[in-house]
Amino acid sequence: MENNTGKKWFAIYTKPRWEKKVNSRLQEKGVESWCPVQRKESQWSDRKKIIEDPLFKSYVFVHINDDEKIKVLSTDGALQFVYYLKQPAVIRDEEIELIKSYLLEKDAHITVENLRQFRTNNKVVISKGVFMDAEGTVIKGGSKKVYVRLESLEQVLIVEFPAEHLHLKCEL
Known part of the structure; x- marks a missing residue:
């Protein structure tokens, strides 16, 4: 689905464990991105700690138009777009909003x-x-x-x- 700005949601693959870094770097470039995280308890050797763990391993979502694809792919840690049927997969706005709502x-x-x-x-x-x-x-x-x-x-x-x-x- 495309909104009135011509932007669509896409998923990109990142280097393993780089989801939050890539998300920050994209935002620094002015790209609207989202790395969904959920809080979980992690057991360390001497204590328990609450961490924000990326929901989708090696994925970050970007809300861009076609002109911004190069900017996304030139970001350190971003590997490529997720493809579906031989084209970059467009994620419906409703799917993004549903995940955001549930995480709240x-x-x-x-x-x-x-x-x-x-x-x-x-x-x-x-x-x-x-x-x-x-x-x-x-x-x-x-x-x-x-x-x-x-x-x-x-x-x-x-x-x-x-x-x-x-x-x-x-x-x-």
């Missing part, structure tokens, strides 16, 4: 898995929370998890829901 929820927790590891199963509808009325495909999981497919990224968000927040979608 108290105790939000998302685990990301590569889509290619899973097969499609039942369709479900989420009945509570920020994802309310969203439809997803259960690709793998038990009574507490549903995998929400982001087709353009070839990634799956694993969002933990209580089983009572999900119901099978009736197909007529």
Whole structure:
């Protein structure tokens, strides 16, 4: 989806563990970028520490027009655009906003898995929370998890829901 500025969201690959550095460098260049992070507790040898861990390993999102692609790729640590169907993958504004909204929820927790590891199963509808009325495909999981497919990224968000927040979608 394209907004009225002509800018679209794209995902770029970064060097391993460079997500936050690349995000900062892009912003210093005036490029609108986003590296979604979630807070998690990390155990060190002598203490526990809360860290901000990138949600998508080796990915940063950029909101750019075609003229800014060179500026993005010339950023130290940025490797290439994520491709889907032989073109840079355009991420829908709604997908970005959904992830941003969910990460604002108290105790939000998302685990990301590569889509290619899973097969499609039942369709479900989420009945509570920020994802309310969203439809997803259960690709793998038990009574507490549903995998929400982001087709353009070839990634799956694993969002933990209580089983009572999900119901099978009736197909007529």
